[in-house]
Amino acid sequence: MGVIVQKYGGTSVGTLERIEAVAERVKKTRAQGHDVVVVVSAMSGETNRLIAMAKDLDADASRREMDVLVSTGEQVTIALLTIALLKAGVDAVSMTGDQMRMKTDSSHSKARILDVETDNIQNHFKAGKVVVVAGFQGRDENNNITTLGRGGSDTSAVAVAAALKADECQIYTDVDGVYTTDPRVVPQARRLETITFEEMLEMASLGAKVLQIRSVEFAGKYNVPLRVLSSFKEGEGTLISYEEASMESPVVSGIAFNRDEARLTISGVPDIPSIAAQILSPIGEAGIDVDMIVQNTLGDGKADFTFTVHRDDYRRATELLNQVAQEVGAREVQGNEFIAKVSIVGVGMWNHPGVAKTMFEVLGSENINMHQISTSEIKVSVLIDEKYLELGVRALHTAFGLDAEPQEEK
Amino acid sequence: MGVIVQKYGGTSVGTLERIEAVAERVKKTRAQGHDVVVVVSAMSGETNRLIAMAKDLDADASRREMDVLVSTGEQVTIALLTIALLKAGVDAVSMTGDQMRMKTDSSHSKARILDVETDNIQNHFKAGKVVVVAGFQGRDENNNITTLGRGGSDTSAVAVAAALKADECQIYTDVDGVYTTDPRVVPQARRLETITFEEMLEMASLGAKVLQIRSVEFAGKYNVPLRVLSSFKEGEGTLISYEEASMESPVVSGIAFNRDEARLTISGVPDIPSIAAQILSPIGEAGIDVDMIVQNTLGDGKADFTFTVHRDDYRRATELLNQVAQEVGAREVQGNEFIAKVSIVGVGMWNHPGVAKTMFEVLGSENINMHQISTSEIKVSVLIDEKYLELGVRALHTAFGLDAEPQEEK
Structure with missing residues (x-):
């Protein structure tokens, strides 16, 4: 019984079937008695489709307007996932970046989060609802639409988890955790049950692209317990821990x-x-x-x-x-x-x-x-x-x- | 030198080429010294595409979430048209329904407009910008996304024109005016230069689907001069007049x-x-x-x-x-x-x-x-x-x- 934030990336919500599968997974978490916020990305391919249209009009399109454009991608997903949740019998409601008051600075296409208000989410929790939130997007102080840049949905999820003091922020992706190295190169690579925050930063910055490095830094700053899991496969994933490494830590983790x-x-x-x-x-x-x-x-x-x-x-x-x-x-x-x-x-x-x-x-x-x-x-x-x-x-x-x-x- | 509201429907913004053509037309109006608000619909086909996805998940999908979903269609268009205007050298800015504070009641999918605040638009006018506004969408008092129902973009345009006391509200469509009857049935049908408000209501309610009847009623209520024109063909279109019919009026107009x-x-x-x-x-x-x-x-x-x-x-x-x-x-x-x-x-x-x-x-x-x-x-x-x-x-x-x-x- 706690607060769980789950984030599903573009591949995890890439088709209607996958959106239904996400709804089933959320339903399970809800059935365990947790309050759940689901943060979603645009369906895979959607952001690129939108950008291609804009670039056809102007290769150097206004960054403000690009944010207005691409932020629709996540808005489509929150509506579809909420519809799927309601159909699956889970009471749910969607929220855009502005409805949840995700406040950012004015750096269009790479905005930084300044504040997240949680009153609206808490009210929906009290009404027994799962809250489905658009990742990647926010509003600046003049109510302009902003986006956090590619992969920003991870950061949105961590920000919401930090603001809610969530018990865990679960990042669902197409891999089932952090590995000792890329399994495509080394078939014997092992999934790590835990990895320290510092190690995760090094792994991420060195091309192990499981998590966006900004979201890991953000999680570290606010001490948000972060877990990487697969959308497609059951499993415990990898927990990123903020504790001191124990004396028994392996010398080399990855x-x-x-x-x-x-x-x-x-x-x-x-x-x-x-x-x-x-x-x-x-x-x-x-x-x-x-x-x-x-x-x-x-x-x-x-x-x-x-x-x-x-x-x-x-x-x-x-x-x-x-x-x-x-x-x-x-x-x-x-x-x-x-x-x-x-x-x-x-x-x-x-x-x-x-x-x-x-x-x-x-x-x-x-x-x-x-x-x-x-x-x-x-x-x-x-x-x-x-x-x-x-x-x-x-x-x-x-x-x-x-x-x-x-x-x-x- | 006045305030002109132009509304372009889904067919008029149905492709990137057409969006560029709309930008050129707006540029001409702007060059005449007018302040211009452009109200746009979703690109043709887009709303149906979104609805089809939702219906695949749940034939009886939540109307609140349907509004979250379909309102993205107009948001895509405002961004693309603004990008096209900027590229054409016209200073412009986009506004969603919430950014312009289009307030409606809470009847999802068929909301009624309660109020439009024009401060934001007026400020953009002062800065010399064309304002590109999402039709069809608004927010209720609890900040939920609402839509006005199919064809609601016409009503949005009239509401904005009324609030701004615009000199004219121009509805661009795929016909070049109101005809004495459907030219597909009677090749000799003539375009009317003017039609009275009452006649237009009768023509519209009887299947001459040039304008949504609600928008005509709305225009009549607030005395907004309404003109129907073609997006694809130069011409004066048909002006809907609110004056008493003169003695010389034809007996039968259409x-x-x-x-x-x-x-x-x-x-x-x-x-x-x-x-x-x-x-x-x-x-x-x-x-x-x-x-x-x-x-x-x-x-x-x-x-x-x-x-x-x-x-x-x-x-x-x-x-x-x-x-x-x-x-x-x-x-x-x-x-x-x-x-x-x-x-x-x-x-x-x-x-x-x-x-x-x-x-x-x-x-x-x-x-x-x-x-x-x-x-x-x-x-x-x-x-x-x-x-x-x-x-x-x-x-x-x-x-x-x-x-x-x-x-x-x-």
């Missing part, structure tokens, strides 16, 4: 990786304090995110400067870097478009200094060359050629004892 | 007709005062609209009772009437499923008593039998067999001098 990296090096730049800013400013101004930066002094008053970008930004970043090279009198610009990042993640790592060494040995024994290394308290990341990605991830997964015990088919 | 009528007669019922109520109550309770009622006393304490219904309601009405017949001891129930109603309409008619006689003579000379006649100050209606409809309408159109002069092609 292997994260990111395939779409590219690496750029500008060689022979003047070794002066302002050089990093000079090199990176034009890149940042072009809206390109930079990751894993290394500056290597050569001793002759010159230095090499290396960083990674998303592969989609590689060409643009190369152009900009060639301009910088002329301006600062660098020797040359080199790049590698086919780089992958592999990381071992685990809160138990910081007091096991041998972990990084093991990682390097494992990769070395497979003849995988590391281009770059970076470390933090709970992860070690290396850059390798993309073609070695699967080999490296599988070797590390086995070496750190993450492979699942052979199981009987359920 | 021929209206309604094809989908059915006629029912219950014979030999007791000739007592309560009998009409006894017969019609079950019909009314079943939600069936009844038209053209005649009670004919036979002189033996018995009477015949005849009325018309929409053809779609014929079977159900017959079943109900057979039950009534048993209860009141009537002799028999008869019916005719293929009846049409033809009416001549004109404010000049009341002081030309020979008009009805002419009508009967014209129909008689074509050997068209009249089953029933009803008259009012500005119309005469007759019921005839549907198969004679075209013949009768053409003969009347010619006889009352409504045929267009042969014109050169434009």
Whole structure:
């Protein structure tokens, strides 16, 4: 008996049949005596359909009007799910972002939540109703429609759960939890029963796209118990815990990786304090995110400067870097478009200094060359050629004892 | 230099190309120096698409949730049209029903407008913007989404025009005005430059479906100058005037007709005062609209009772009437499923008593039998067999001098 917030993404509500299946799942939770808020996304494909229409009219369409447009996607889903719930005998009511007073700032298409009023939801709880809420959308102080950006429904769910002090915020998705690594790469990957908040942040930021990283940060800030589950398969999913890691925590919890990296090096730049800013400013101004930066002094008053970008930004970043090279009198610009990042993640790592060494040995024994290394308290990341990605991830997964015990088919 | 409200229906905004054409038309009006509010419907097909999804889940879906669902249709259009206007260089902003504070009662799917606040629109006017408003939708006092029912966008437009004291409310549709009769039946039908409010009500209620009758009543109540124009063709359309008819008004302004009528007669019922109520109550309770009622006393304490219904309601009405017949001891129930109603309409008619006689003579000379006649100050209606409809309408159109002069092609 408590308050449960359940969030269903676009795939989970992608057809009328799936909406009916969601209604049945909500009905079960309701039958356990919980008050339930359901946060939904647009049906899969719907947001893209709407955006395509707008882009046909104007490739650079007004962001205010784009928000008016795409916010209809979630509104369709709340109505359909509520109709399905009522049909299934569950008393329910839908609420748009403005009806639940989801207040955001005015950054159209990437608004930040400022406040959620829960009076309306609480009143519906008192009347015995399940409340079906549109994710992703809110209103700014001037009553303009805003959206939180792609994946924002996760953040909506966490915000509602925080405001209601919910017992659990359950994120239903098309995977049944957080895995030690991507099961498509390593068939022996195991579902984790729990993962710490910090580990989840690293896994999410490194391409294990189970949850939107913003929603995880948000949940951490407000201490919302977050659980990732499958819409399509029964199971306990993975609980993201905010407790201190116990002494028994495994050293490495998971292997994260990111395939779409590219690496750029500008060689022979003047070794002066302002050089990093000079090199990176034009890149940042072009809206390109930079990751894993290394500056290597050569001793002759010159230095090499290396960083990674998303592969989609590689060409643009190369152009900009060639301009910088002329301006600062660098020797040359080199790049590698086919780089992958592999990381071992685990809160138990910081007091096991041998972990990084093991990682390097494992990769070395497979003849995988590391281009770059970076470390933090709970992860070690290396850059390798993309073609070695699967080999490296599988070797590390086995070496750190993450492979699942052979199981009987359920 | 004034305030113009333009309303574009679903066909006029049915594709992205048409939305761009509407933007061009709005741009022209704006270039004339007017403040412009544009009221739009959902893109044609969209409302039906949404309803079909809901009905798949529950044939008897919650009317509150249906309103949440279908109101997204207009929201999509306001965003797309505003994007098209901005692209065309016209400063514009969209408003949903709640943003413009379109207040209605709580009758979901057929709500009545209570009030429209114009502060928000006026502020956008001051900022030099065209305001694009979602028709058809509003909010009740508890902030629930409501809709005005099919065709309600016309009523929205008139309500906004009335609240703004607009100089004109222009209803853009797929016909270029109000015609003397349906040009598909009578190729010589002429567009009327003006039509009186009363005549328009009769034409609309008799099946000339250019404007929703509620919007005409609403315009009359608030004295809103209403003009019907084509979205696809330049022209002046037809202005609905609220002035007294002049002495020079034509006797008959138009021929209206309604094809989908059915006629029912219950014979030999007791000739007592309560009998009409006894017969019609079950019909009314079943939600069936009844038209053209005649009670004919036979002189033996018995009477015949005849009325018309929409053809779609014929079977159900017959079943109900057979039950009534048993209860009141009537002799028999008869019916005719293929009846049409033809009416001549004109404010000049009341002081030309020979008009009805002419009508009967014209129909008689074509050997068209009249089953029933009803008259009012500005119309005469007759019921005839549907198969004679075209013949009768053409003969009347010619006889009352409504045929267009042969014109050169434009």
